[in-house]
Each structure stands twice: as C-alpha cells, then as structure tokens.
Amino acid sequence: MSDCLFCKIIAGEIPANVVYEDDKILVFKDIYPKAAVHLLMIPKLHIESLEKLDESHNDLIAYMMLKLPVLADEQGLSGGFRTIINTGKGGGQEVFHLHIHLLGGKNLPGF
Numbered sequence: 001m002s003d004c005l006f007c008k009i010i011a012g013e014i015p016a017n018v019v020y021e022d023d024k025i026l027v028f029k030d031i032y033p034k035a036a037v038h039l040l041m042i043p044k045l046h047i048e049s050l051e052k053l054d055e056s057h058n059d060l061i062a063y064m065m066l067k068l069p070v071l072a073d074e075q076g077l078s079g080g081f082r083t084i085i086n087t088g089k090g091g092g093q094e095v096f097h098l099h100i101h102l103l104g105g106k107n108l109p110g111f
C-alpha cells in the first residue's frame, strides 16, 4: 500500500522509534504519546482495520495478542497496561493500517 503511512514506516521510508520488530510485526513509539509509555503494534501485512480481518489472520492476531503483555513487561509496566484498537472513522481511527495502542505508566488518562 504505497500511500499507507504505517506501510511506509515498515519499509523504512518514514523514520520511527522502533522498540521491537520481527517477521510478522513492528512495534514503535507513538509520535504523540498519550501516556509515559505509548506504543503502536502493527502487523507487517497491510490490513486496513479490525473490520477487514478474516480467518486467514487467526494466527497473526493470536501472535499479536500474546506479544502485548511481553512488551508491556519489557517496558516496565508491571502494574498493568491498556490496549486500544480504534476501528473506522466512527471509532476514531486515523491511520487505516490495523494497529494496537499499548499504553501505560505515568499520565495514563482516565477512560
């Protein structure tokens, strides 16, 4: 997806503060952090949103879910953390490449 911001980050065309990468996912710091720790986890596969998932993505989504607490632990979030997936314009999604927000630490806003 040539016009996708997060695909450009995956391709290294736009810089990002990467904290974890493997063959399936990329995790980087949100450019406008809403808390002391605010990471974005994205699949390397371009998927627009949660609404575009199908059963072919089962393994990928399970992989991402299981990685979240590992990353939170590595970020020192022993007291807990928050995950958010905004879906569609009505859900506040601004970048249409599936991403999971991982938030925690000081300044975690109320919800």
Ligand code: 5GP
Residues within 6 Å of the ligand: 005, 014, 016, 017, 028, 029, 030, 031, 032, 033, 040, 085, 086, 092, 093, 094, 095, 096
């Ligand atoms: P959404 O509203 O789509 O769930 O979240 C998009 C997130 O991407 C926002 O929290 C925003 O701060 C972040 N973001 C937007 N552009 C960039 C960018 O160029 N680099 C990084 N690291 N984050 C970005």
Ligand code: ZN
Residues within 6 Å of the ligand: 001, 004, 005, 006, 007, 008, 045, 046, 047, 096, 097
């Ligand atoms: Zn993309």
